[in-house]
Amino acid sequence: MTATTASRPATILSRAALDTWCAALIADGRRVVAPVAGATGVDYQELAAGGIPSGLGEGLPHQSPKATWFPRTEPILRLERKGQEWTVSDPDADQTRTVLFGVRACDALAPEILAPLFGWDWHDPFFENRRARLALVVLGCTKAVDEACFCTSVGTDPSGTGIGDVTLTPLAEGSFAAEANSDEGERLLALAGAAGAPADPAALARTRADARAAVPVRFDPEQARAGLAARFGDKLWEKVSRSCLACGTCAFSCPVCHCFDIQEEMCGCQGVRQKNWDACAFPHFTLHTSGHNPRPDQGTRWRQRLNHKFRYFPEKFDRTLCTGCGRCLRLCPAGMDMLADLQVVAEGAQAAAGPTVPMPTAGPAVAVTQAQDNPYRPYRMRIVQVRDETPDVRTLRLEFADPEQATGFSFQVGQFGLYSAFGEGESTFCIASSPSRSGYIECTFRQAGRVTRALRRLDVGDLMGFRGPYGNRFPVERWKGKHLLFIAGGIALPPMRCVIQWCLDHRADYRDITIVYGARTPRDLVYQDELAEWERRDDVNLWLGIDWKPRADGKDLSDQAAAEGWPAINQAEPGATVLDPAQRRRTAFVPQLVEAVKPSPADTVAVLCGPPVMINFTMQVLKKVGFAPDDVYTTLENRMKCGIGKCGRCNVGPVYVCKEGPVFTAAEIARLPPEL
Amino acid sequence: MTVAAPAAADAAASANTVFEPRLVAFVCKWCTYAGADLAGTSRMLYPPNVRVIKLPCTGRIDIAFIIRAFSQGADGVIVSGCHPGDCHYSAGNFRARRRWTLFRDLLDILGFDLRRFQCAWISAAEGTKWAATIRDFTEEMRALGPYTAMRQLAGERGAPVAPRAAVWHGRPARREPEPSADPATRARSEALAGAIAAALTDKSIAAAVGWTLSPTLRRPRPLWITAPEEADRLGLPGDSDGNLARLLKHPQLTVRPLGMVVRHAEMQALNVLRQESQVAEQDVVLFAVARDGRFLGRLDWDAAVAALAADAEGRVNGFSPEVEAEVSRVLALPSAERWDYWRTQFARCIKCYACRNSCPMCGCEVCLADKNQPQWFPTAADGPGNFAWHVIRAFHLAGRCVGCGACQAACPAGVAVNLLGAALARSAAGHFGHHAGASHQDLPLQAAFRTDDRESFIK
Numbered sequence A: 001m002t003a004t005t006a007s008r009p010a011t012i013l014s015r016a017a018l019d020t021w022c023a024a025l026i027a028d029g030r031r032v033v034a035p036v037a038g039a040t041g042v043d044y045q046e047l048a049a050g051g052i053p054s055g056l057g058e059g060l061p062h063q064s065p066k067a068t069w070f071p072r073t074e075p076i077l078r079l080e081r082k083g084q085e086w087t088v089s090d091p092d093a094d095q096t097r098t099v100l101f102g103v104r105a106c107d108a109l110a111p112e113i114l115a116p117l118f119g120w121d122w123h124d125p126f127f128e129n130r131r132a133r134l135a136l137v138v139l140g141c142t143k144a145v146d147e148a149c150f151c152t153s154v155g156t157d158p159s160g161t162g163i164g165d166v167t168l169t170p171l172a173e174g175s176f177a178a179e180a181n182s183d184e185g186e187r188l189l190a191l192a193g194a195a196g197a198p199a200d201p202a203a204l205a206r207t208r209a210d211a212r213a214a215v216p217v218r219f220d221p222e223q224a225r226a227g228l229a230a231r232f233g234d235k236l237w238e239k240v241s242r243s244c245l246a247c248g249t250c251a252f253s254c255p256v257c258h259c260f261d262i263q264e265e266m267c268g269c270q271g272v273r274q275k276n277w278d279a280c281a282f283p284h285f286t287l288h289t290s291g292h293n294p295r296p297d298q299g300t301r302w303r304q305r306l307n308h309k310f311r312y313f314p315e316k317f318d319r320t321l322c323t324g325c326g327r328c329l330r331l332c333p334a335g336m337d338m339l340a341d342l343q344v345v346a347e348g349a350q351a352a353a354g355p356t357v358p359m360p361t362a363g364p365a366v367a368v369t370q371a372q373d374n375p376y377r378p379y380r381m382r383i384v385q386v387r388d389e390t391p392d393v394r395t396l397r398l399e400f401a402d403p404e405q406a407t408g409f410s411f412q413v414g415q416f417g418l419y420s421a422f423g424e425g426e427s428t429f430c431i432a433s434s435p436s437r438s439g440y441i442e443c444t445f446r447q448a449g450r451v452t453r454a455l456r457r458l459d460v461g462d463l464m465g466f467r468g469p470y471g472n473r474f475p476v477e478r479w480k481g482k483h484l485l486f487i488a489g490g491i492a493l494p495p496m497r498c499v500i501q502w503c504l505d506h507r508a509d510y511r512d513i514t515i516v517y518g519a520r521t522p523r524d525l526v527y528q529d530e531l532a533e534w535e536r537r538d539d540v541n542l543w544l545g546i547d548w549k550p551r552a553d554g555k556d557l558s559d560q561a562a563a564e565g566w567p568a569i570n571q572a573e574p575g576a577t578v579l580d581p582a583q584r585r586r587t588a589f590v591p592q593l594v595e596a597v598k599p600s601p602a603d604t605v606a607v608l609c610g611p612p613v614m615i616n617f618t619m620q621v622l623k624k625v626g627f628a629p630d631d632v633y634t635t636l637e638n639r640m641k642c643g644i645g646k647c648g649r650c651n652v653g654p655v656y657v658c659k660e661g662p663v664f665t666a667a668e669i670a671r672l673p674p675e676l
Numbered sequence B: 001m002t003v004a005a006p007a008a009a010d011a012a013a014s015a016n017t018v019f020e021p022r023l024v025a026f027v028c029k030w031c032t033y034a035g036a037d038l039a040g041t042s043r044m045l046y047p048p049n050v051r052v053i054k055l056p057c058t059g060r061i062d063i064a065f066i067i068r069a070f071s072q073g074a075d076g077v078i079v080s081g082c083h084p085g086d087c088h089y090s091a092g093n094f095r096a097r098r099r100w101t102l103f104r105d106l107l108d109i110l111g112f113d114l115r116r117f118q119c120a121w122i123s124a125a126e127g128t129k130w131a132a133t134i135r136d137f138t139e140e141m142r143a144l145g146p147y148t149a150m151r152q153l154a155g156e157r158g159a160p161v162a163p164r165a166a167v168w169h170g171r172p173a174r175r176e177p178e179p180s181a182d183p184a185t186r187a188r189s190e191a192l193a194g195a196i197a198a199a200l201t202d203k204s205i206a207a208a209v210g211w212t213l214s215p216t217l218r219r220p221r222p223l224w225i226t227a228p229e230e231a232d233r234l235g236l237p238g239d240s241d242g243n244l245a246r247l248l249k250h251p252q253l254t255v256r257p258l259g260m261v262v263r264h265a266e267m268q269a270l271n272v273l274r275q276e277s278q279v280a281e282q283d284v285v286l287f288a289v290a291r292d293g294r295f296l297g298r299l300d301w302d303a304a305v306a307a308l309a310a311d312a313e314g315r316v317n318g319f320s321p322e323v324e325a326e327v328s329r330v331l332a333l334p335s336a337e338r339w340d341y342w343r344t345q346f347a348r349c350i351k352c353y354a355c356r357n358s359c360p361m362c363g364c365e366v367c368l369a370d371k372n373q374p375q376w377f378p379t380a381a382d383g384p385g386n387f388a389w390h391v392i393r394a395f396h397l398a399g400r401c402v403g404c405g406a407c408q409a410a411c412p413a414g415v416a417v418n419l420l421g422a423a424l425a426r427s428a429a430g431h432f433g434h435h436a437g438a439s440h441q442d443l444p445l446q447a448a449f450r451t452d453d454r455e456s457f458i459k
């Protein structure tokens, strides 16, 4: 869509002329998708040659035409396997020029609303390509279809004035005033045949004003936004969501819902990786492989839907993520009623409330360079080293299989990537090696699900995929001259190892370095070689903790752990323990061990990684000993799919963990909704 | 062991112009696999076209395997195991036999060429039979040519290509406001609400599920309540609303006993769930409402079944006459047209899973469609993904689907979701005299078997 240069007078077209126009558009080599009436209602459908838009003016088609800019399933990568070798390539770009003909304003606005998201730093070529080839001929409404229409409440003009490339305004006598809004609109109109008589501008303006007036404003979005913030923790969400069946109907039918999943499918040696529609209503959407779910019930999921549309998205992209089409009310099998809920929260709310969740700033953003058109295409990496850290944790060292790609590649401390086992899928791991040790990257992962299991089957010499680096980083330069306290639990040492290596490689920049690391059992401590090295160094103060020491038969043996080199600390009063620097291995949960280490908050930055429970308790300890929340850093590990701020999966409130995280300070996390 | 070397078959295929079919055999390890082994060690000659997949028992042959084989390019699939009576797990093959009967019917309903799916009993001693069966099957498939229908599906990820089935009506229409202006209707809904409030008050139920209206569109909305003062929000159900028995699976609604507003549809669903020990009599307290809106009172199980039986009138196996008529029409089509009918129906599906999530029977804690280790379903809403979803769902509901139409009313894309259910209900009735939900005392169709179940189709 190109912007209009000058306003041109609207011309009048008869109903029959619209049919001829569609035929001309098809003859021009365009795909025309238009409302078609059938026995059971109106649908947007591709017109075959000779087909007519028989559903024009018959209310709103059942489903939105979302698939024309965001297909329900769309290949983003082609995979081919030959023996142990894999090639990856981009799918052919869809070259079809599509005209959405007779589309309603509430549907036509959607691509425009989504454009900032799909072009936010990273460009999604699939969406952008389709949108560039999409022309919109908008059919203005003259009245609300039913009580579920609330376009005027969210700033959608039902008359379609100025929306899309051409606006058609139905006139009383059954003809239509056609007005081009863009150069593309002019080109389309030129195909409509002999120019009709010009429409009377005053009458046209009146008709359009009447249309606007015919759809009542049902709530004030600013008030709704304030109300959503104010009632975030309200019981309301549990109550209203009791009917919800957790299907994806509301999101899949919505013209602007855009969350997606990435999955791959092999058939023989050929495969595709594809985007599939996904929805925040599904319990799986945010489910971690560990079983932890940041949004554990339908109440929190429904709350997310409303907050995302009317609060988070507007705060981020300055548009409401809803055009007021009403489909989610009409099509919900359970009679859920977003409009009524918005009216309830908006009522009496103070509209003046500003953004309630300021954007994080502590972890500096890393400038994005999109090296290839298709940001979903991974680099092919060759595995050059495999190390087993524990029975279920493995480290892989990777080098670029196509060495020219290594040249432009760099990453920073704390960033992560998406690693693929070709044919199985992608998993998110941090880059566990330090940028100061270049020529390779390493990842360390615990076998958890499908992808990690497949990655474990790979060996030295095999190919796998990597895309990244993604996310923000640790502000290591801001820490110069400070004491550093690293605290990690279990498999969370890898994200930390990158920054520890960096600081050790720039040892002179920092003062004392203390590392507290704990795991369930001695067997679960990863990077044993490095731990031994850090233990030996006199410029590193390392403390190791285990939860318990198992006997050969797996039974708890904490009482005897002392005898085996892991004496317990004073569990009841960890702070009272006097630690002997000669005895650095103790039986203690990480938070207790931290308390026993008695770190001083003065001039100290604490970095904390681990499972949610550990983080939670350790934060309390750090708070107790006086650390300011701004000096405590951690990384979040929300479920991720795209890694580049498109798929919606990693969101916590308005924050895209994949882009604005994963590094946050405790102060920032405290301002996020409790959906971690 | 001389199981076919697939590479050899492929090589043969490219060297010769004659078509070499790719066949998959799912066999039990005790009988047929041993039989195939015997054929190999005895150096019997049979074509190398078949890839043999060994399973512990025919009972373990999930139909998802068979669909997966076809969607991955098989031209024919054969399933085989121990003769009836010889199963090493005593009855695995009896259950498999029932499933094969239903699955063959399902394939036939879909317009699938049944010659491409064969069943056999081959014992460990029947190496000759194995060799002959494979020889015949290969010959037959060679003559039939490549199986292309499923491969064509693979390219389909586009817009719907056919009108919605006429039996799809979408969501129920806007209702009259509640409380109703009509005194008779109001009295009924007050009686219902009063009975539920009383049960919540005397704590004979911990929560109640019923119906209310959504505020904006006044459409039916399931609701559960825990306090007596909320009871006046409950209204009378309509005829074509969803099925409240679904709420027994609501993850947050775990308290029992649960009061439930039941119509004929819920009662049938409850019967099936009780057959399967998914609900016990004491878990639910029933507030029965007849199709015409009369509140029949708080009834015990058998009384509710009896009181609501009249509402089944005109329905076949629970399905509406309209659905039955459409099924009859479709089944009368030639098989190629049937295939096109379903293909274009499935093509509408956007995989929102509203059909599953509204279904009282689809209550698996983790649906097969949501499992990814292994991933039996292609995840995409494209040709193969939709085919697998609809076929496997229909099969999991064979003998269980009570025809309430909740799925169809829920589907936002206008797929006639419950037609396959209606077609399979005919098989269940025809072959096994089974009517889903007729009584809580029946045995679940796919878990039960008779030693004399039909098997004329098994070689």
Ligand SMILES: Cc1cc2nc3c(=O)[nH]c(=O)nc-3n(C[C@H](O)[C@H](O)[C@H](O)COP(=O)(O)OP(=O)(O)OC[C@H]3O[C@@H](n4cnc5c(N)ncnc54)[C@H](O)[C@@H]3O)c2cc1C
Residues within 6 Å of the ligand: A262, A284, A288, A289, A416, A425, A426, A427, A428, A429, A430, A444, A445, A446, A447, A448, A449, A450, A451, A452, A453, A491, A494, A495, A636, A637, A638, A639, A640, A662, B369, B370, B371, B372
């Ligand atoms: C920023 C960040 C850094 C991380 N760093 C590390 C690290 O360094 N080391 C580490 O071990 N872990 C790390 N994790 C966690 C790690 O990403 C997960 O443990 C891992 O991805 C899960 O393994 P999987 O893919 O094998 O699991 P699966 O759960 O099997 O996931 C496989 C794929 O299938 C999808 N899937 C899952 N369940 C279903 C289902 N039921 N139906 C359909 N699809 C499904 C998933 O979305 C996923 O794409 C990190 C996470 C984040 C966000």
Ligand code: SF4
Residues within 6 Å of the ligand: A243, A244, A245, A246, A247, A248, A249, A250, A251, A281, A331, A332, A333, A334, A335, A336, B354
């Ligand atoms: S609100 Fe309705 S459409 Fe959305 S998930 Fe819940 S039941 Fe499905």
Ligand code: SF4
Residues within 6 Å of the ligand: A250, A253, A254, A255, A256, A257, A309, A321, A322, A323, A324, A325, A326, A327, A328, A329, A338
């Ligand atoms: S949220 Fe609902 S009303 Fe708003 S655009 Fe989406 S489907 Fe339409």
Ligand code: SF4
Residues within 6 Å of the ligand: A251, A256, A257, A258, A259, A278, A279, A280, A281, A304, A305, A306, A308, A309, A648
């Ligand atoms: S997170 Fe937002 S865009 Fe995604 S499905 Fe939910 S409401 Fe729609």
Ligand code: SF4
Residues within 6 Å of the ligand: B348, B349, B350, B351, B352, B353, B354, B355, B356, B407, B410, B411, B412, B413, B414, B415, B417
């Ligand atoms: S409800 Fe309809 S669109 Fe959704 S998964 Fe079922 S058949 Fe497909």
Ligand code: FES
Residues within 6 Å of the ligand: A639, A640, A641, A642, A643, A644, A645, A646, A647, A648, A649, A650, A651, A656, A657, A658, A659
């Ligand atoms: S938006 Fe896709 S992972 Fe963050």
